Amino acid sequence: MDRWQVGIDIGGTFTDVVALLPPSGETRAAKVPTRRGDPVASILEALAAVGLAAAQVADLVHGTTLVTNAIVEDRVEPVALIATAGFEDVLDIGRAARLHLYRLDLPPKLAAQVPPQRRIGVVERLDHSGAVVTPLDAASLAAAVARLKTLGVESVAVSLLHAYANSDHERRIGAAVKEAVPFVSLSHEVNPETREFERTASTVLNASVMPIAARYLTLLGRSVPGRTRLHVMHSSGGMASPEAAADRPLVMALSGPAAGVTAAAHVARELGLARVLSFDMGGTTTDVCLIAGGKAEISTEARLAGRPVRQPMVAVESIGAGGGSLVKLGTGGLTIGPDSAGAEPGPAAYGRGGTLPTVTDANAVLGYLNLERKLGGAISLDVAAAKASLQPLAQRLGLGVIELALGVQRVANATMVRALSRVTVERGVDGRQCSLLAFGGMGPMHAVGLAREFGMSEIVVPRFSSGFSALGCIVADMSYTQQQTVRMLSAAWDAERFQSLHDGMLDALIAPFRRQGHQAETVTVERTALVRYVGQSYAVEVPFALPLDIGALGAAFRTRHHAVYGYATDEPWEMQSLRLSARIARTAHLKPIETQQTTQPITQPKPNSLSRCWFDRTGPRDTPRFDRDTLAAGARIAGPAIIEDSWSTVVVPPGTAATVDHFGHLFLREASPK
């Protein structure tokens, strides 16, 4: 019996599933409501929705918001912190900057995650090179273990000064506290990078979600048959074994967005697109990420609910603007978000009691949403309510509702352009040369407007665009990524030390592969040096291969530095950190959609219906609506048109044309060059 590859993305409201049968390339996809608080049930229901029993599944990869939500909703477990004696308050002290420049009423920083009574100092000290200044004191360690037992916590974080340079003390403490608590997070394993506050905060956060992740992964393991291999999506866009994820659950913090970005990278490779901006617009936020050469950019600086999560993760820029974002009259003009109408009541157009105007209400007024269809089979649209929600604002501005709705579109796009420009500027890339890859519930509706605002000319709305994260789960490689501070100076290069650091890191990185019985030779390793001029604090990323050529690395660094900051010099440089990514590729080939015979003239697809849509102030246009599933490869539709499936709507404005390729991707381009 052939067995299926299944990707499941459990979101806040819906669970998406995409299933692939490798030999034939047959695919199935579905969406089911998420069972809040019962992810295992969501998974089983998603499988049933594509007509599969668990026994038919070879690999089940899933993206989950379990860790993300636990952190964002502050439902994490209490933990203790063991730190170098004299530095137990590192979380209170933080970086001392405040969050809001002018808002005195708001607390300027978050409360420390570990209260004073659960902070334990241990006598020991390393210096920045890893040399021992004060040996680990046995009596103080014994006292720490004894005190830990009295605290009644399940999980402990250990974060010592300079542990990134020497892990010995942390390892010994880790071994000693295992008898006192079941869950231990060591900072040199979670995040072996310098700057003690960020490392400690990340390690504590990891410790606080460990029991939650362990319970969940155990339960899940019990619920699927032994022959089905389970994997989870991690934040840097690959899949990890449940064991690896249980040790370092913080790698799942960005699991959901990473899955979407992974699918986008897959499509970019499939289509041979050099530079892609992924554009995932949902109800409350929009996530964008730069994908260069078929690979998502990686970052290690992110915050979740205001807390540092320093882990390698896809460099997603998130902005508080989505379909449910509220439209307000602000300083200077009209503003969108970050406040949102939320899931309940949601936009006024959803007819569930919402009265405040949102981006979705503007879209409804402009005629883009299908009144005949129920959104997700459940929500019917109320255009009158949408209109009513916009009316007061329109009156204040002395405009018509349509004019206002068109303005809302522009401002929403300008707001999202901020995210696009940030991810490109920070990588020294001209965003106008990128292709926009739009997915998520709202992405395809705003894609053309956004691309025009930013000056991009090519837009792709991929197949499975509304269940794209689930697709990402199927196409993800099995991979692990780690980044470590190394501080190697070009002027005093120690090749031996570099090799030994590299090999040690790699060894730890591929351990999970070994445990699963893979040979080291099947693992592909990607190496990135984080390089800076001596005296800088931030590094630029320079990929390299072994054997390492120092001269070539220096030249590549200067080129990158010039691209990002606009200048470069011949000064000595420093390799601040080393990032290694190890992967075993999976090959997922999706079956092409039905293609029309090329010898026959391409028949024009037939619209389902006609509606009146507004694209500019000149008046409404009769706009045909097409069912996306009925479009054959090679089909071409000139705007104005709407192309829709049960979950999302692609707006093809006048002057734009959509074509369908043989994978089922939609390409949107200007119909004729301006």
Add this chain to the structure above:
Amino acid sequence: MKNAVDPFTVEVIRHALTAAAEEMSFVIMRSARSPLLREAGDLSSAITDHAGNLIAQGRDIPIHLGVMSFTVKKFLERVPEQRLKPGDVWFLNLPEVGGNHLPDVKAIRPVFVDGRLVAFGVSLAHWGDIGGAFAGSYFAGATETWQEGVRIPPVRLFTAEGCDREKLDFLLANIRGPAEREGDILAQVASTRAAEIRIHRLAGEHGWPTIRAALDRMDDLSEAQMREAIAGLPDGVYEGEDFLDDDGPGGQPAAIRVRIEIAGEHASFDFSKTDDAVSGPLNTTPFVAMAAVYYAIKAIAGPEIQPNSGCYRPLAIATRPGSILDPGIDRPVVGGNHETSQRCVDAIVRALEPAVPERLTAGGSTTAGLLIFGGRRRDGAIGTFYETHGGGEGARAERDGVPVVRVHLTNTMNTPVEVVEAEYFVRVDEQRLRVGSGGAGRHRGGDGMVRSYLVLRDGMALTTMFERRVIPPYGLQGGEAGAPFRVTLHQRDGGSRLLGGKENLRLQAGDRVVMETSGGGGYGAPV
């Protein structure tokens, strides 16, 4: 439509300009060399129009942002528009030219569209050294400006052809750590270049007349909102004062006094009764006093108002020539920038206590809490380790103060212990909360911190520049004051002494400098 530009275009342009200012800060913070730029973020970015009116700013340091609304205007009084050319980058640091103190050096790039001057990109960065009598350029004993470092009038260091090497070398020859400084200068130039690129692109999309119309509209709206915000304060005349610990090393407390008059939609701030200029480096410029007012009125009355030149039209601000806040160009000012400026805010808070106590925060660590260690870095270069130390936040009517945070006009970050030790011959042997230092009250002030530095090399220089050592952070509405700052030097040979708030000294290996920062004031009588 009635207006030349619709509200949607205004918002599109606002987003683009703000993004440009934020990109400027990104470029400089990521590529600069001075630790106080790259770790502490002691820098700010702004874009002004052709006349020097602020049109966009980064999310940076309030004192800088206020001062920069004067920098280009004063610059243009010295350098007429006809002398400016595309590709120019001018540098200056004179306090009297819309400035604050010598270490904050401004790079100014004029931006032209179709041959017309339309805007300036301005990058302000605190250099780790600007020359003068002592490493780090905080000379505690200064009695005149010339002892405080190199005074840079507007100088064109870069043109479209590139760097003017002779001028640059002349400047670098007079400051410590020239290589590090050159790196900072290149970063500032790159930052203003980013602004130019963005403005050109924006002008290409909308045309400058549309952008100009959008800016005018933003100014008018901010002005209207500020008028409304001031009208929300009760009319009346309010007087307040607060004190500097001393008027120089070993001196007496000096008063900053303000008289605020709220009348309908107008507010005036008169600092005339402030004490006469002091002998030491705690004087400051009228621009700094005005920046303090800009910050205070925004924080207290209208935190969400978009800051631009329109925002501050309803304000009148007066300082008295010869006073601490308008001392004349010969006086030293280095500490006034972050000490006296904060005292202006404190005086405003104390004045408004009877009027709007529920909007105010009790006294915090309104001082840089500055220690500067000078000497060789581990990589061999001459360098200064410049560290500001935050203390407890004051309490408010609705909540306790938080521990260890920067308040009001500053928002620099600390340097992590692991970075300090990797770069300097200093070990931090303790860093913890100073428990109980927050003032008692119905709500407690936040706690300060203790950080202890062990010196590892002989001959290192140390500068102190901090306040709230004598006059502690105040409570409000019956809350108690927080514990004051205390810095102790424990010498290798066993002796120890409390250090003053303005000192320059030499350290030996084995000496230990212990910084204890202030707690915040409490709010309401303790229960």
